[in-house]
Amino acid sequence: MAALSFVLALYLRLGDALWIQGSSYLIEGMVVFAAIAGVVFLRTGVYRGVWRYASLPDLFTLARAATVTVLIFLPIIFLVSRAEDYPRSAIIINWFTLMALTGGPRLIYRIVKDGGLGHVLERTNPDAIPVALVGADDEAEQFTRAMTRDCDAPYAVVGMIDPSGRRTGQHIRGVLVHDGSNGLDPALEAIRRRGPRPHRLVLTSDNNKPERVREALKAVEHHGMALSRVGRITDFADSNAASEEIRPVAVEDLLGRAQTAVDRDSIARLVAGRRILVTGAGGTIGGELVRQIAALDPSHITLVELSEVALYEIDMEMAREFPGISRRAMLRDVRDRNRLDRAFDQERPEIVFHAAALKHVPLAESNPNECVLTNVGGTMNVADACGRAGVSSMVLISTDKAVNPSSVMGATKRIAELYVQSLGQTGKGTRFATVRFGNVLGSTGSVVPLFQKQLATGGPLTVTHADMTRFMMTVREAVELVLQASALEGSSGSLFVLEMGEPVRIQDLARQMIRLAGKVPDDEIAVVFTGMRPGEKMHEELIYDDETLAGTAREGINVASGRVVVPDDVTALLGALVDYARAGEAEATPGLIRSIVPEFHAPGDNAETGRA
Secondary structure: HHHHHHHHHHHHHHHHHHHHHHOOHHHHHHHHHHHHHHHHHHHHHHEEEEEHHHHHHHHHHHHHHHHHHHHHHHHHHHHOOOOOOOOHHHHHHHHHHHHHHHHOOOOHHHHHHHHHOOOOOOOOOOOOOOEEEEOOOOHOOOOOOOHOOOOOOOEEEEEEEOOOOOOOOOOEEOEEEEOOOOHHHHHHHHHHHHHOOOOOOEEEEHHHOHHHHHHHHHHHHOOEEEEEEEHHHHHHHOOOHHHHHHEEEEEEOOOOOOOOOOOOOHHHHHOOOOOOEOOOOOOHHHHHHHHHHHOOOOOOOEEEOOOOHHHHHHHHHHHHHHOOOOOEEOOOOOOHHHHHHHHHHHHOOOOOEEEEOOHHHHHHHHOHHHHHHHHHHHHHHHHHHHHOOOEEEEEEEEEEEHOOOHHHHHHHHHHHHHHHHHHOOOOOOOOEEEEEEOOOEOOOOOHHHHHHHHHHHHOOOOOOOOOOOEEEEEHHHHEEEEEHHHOOOOOOOOEEEEEOOEEHHHHHHHHHHHHHHHOOEEEOOOOOEEOOOOOOOOOOOOOOOEEEEEEEOOOOOOEEEEEOOOOHHHHHHHHHHHHHOOOHHHHHHHHHHHHOOOOOOOOOOOOOOOOO
């Protein structure tokens, strides 16, 4: 382009006389001018600009390079030939032709990609907070563009880090891309040396993966920075605002695996046009089930919940978010068999999701009979009501604490599993299924809300044991996979086990949450170990030793096969257990549970401290 600009400038000045008047210096001048331009372009960074993101800063770089090229060329041509035949005005014209031929293609390419030049005139805020972006992609360019076009923008991008290293040394909207393939620390140090020092590290969506978040947390702690992410489009009602905002990194982003994709079409076929009933509809899992089911256009949804406040909140949310969905909110206790049967008669559900349960381990240890009456008796009542009402399918929500349980809560959930499996052995009527998975991030009574409350009060964060681990999953992913498992074909009584990835050490989760809050663990916020509570296990498991896992048609969902459950034996034992619990015989409860679940080994038989 530089060589062509030299010829074009002469032609604009001389016209057709160029071929006669300029024949003595045309080739030599073209070669010299192109050589000078090549060296200058290399030194000024013209070649490092990414055409896809060409902007006003790139044009400034081109203008500077063109000026330097012309200023160097002018004395050289005088020294060589005293420019006797070279028109003096041609050198000025050459500046414009060089700019047109180098800048024009960049702008045309950008116009084609963006459909206009709406963002050419960009401004910066001198008081903007300097930030470094992890990412050299479309999202990074959009964020930088948004910050440079508004004179009141709160942030200024002073450096980009490309974890792949492919765009190292290039410029996007005038911002240098640094090599992040060897980690974030060297790149952040290079950005700091160039100045100004970034106060915040911002992750783009493609780099908001768990492993990258953990690496970024260590880097910001070392460099004294805050950590954020570029706002996702789904965070905003106005999609254009996403590129202009940054958001805190969510706790869910710390999970050590990608979330599993589901077949939404098969889930929609399961739910659409059907009458659905959800027990525990005001809880974390039950509430998310209600939301996701409502989005799939059921003909009617029944919300069954014991807590008046929880039922009111989910009912109001349904009225606000899904006003067109037919629904009924019913205050019911799953332990009340007669009232539950009447609810089934009135609502005529086709599919039932049973999420109602007592799940707080220490409270269940001190109130074992209440746990039995809800988790065992309540499940029996719901399952029996499904059979009597001709429900097409019932799905029990279970937990990893049901495997080799050390708590009353886990043991009662295992008994609930056995009962639902036993009903599935009959081979007729309702299709029964169980879905087992680990802890849900942010669920009521779980560790994440506890840590958040402790952070809000300045700490400390309490962890029962330094080595304790748990399987973690987001509530959205858990419910999506529950619905996916429900849509899978299989025999009645199937026990589905969700893939949970590697367990998370609770101590690490606590420290990462402290860093996400912009604090330094053990310095500004302490982590205190309080000792294991009654019924707690050091490490949870997803399957028994005698259970084998087999894959299903959907990734992330396995089916477990274990010991054969005899319906009559289970029903008789469970009936006796519920009768003892109803009579308040707390001393006999652990022994009866162990007769049904031999793997149950509690630290001791805990006496019930309170009764309903």
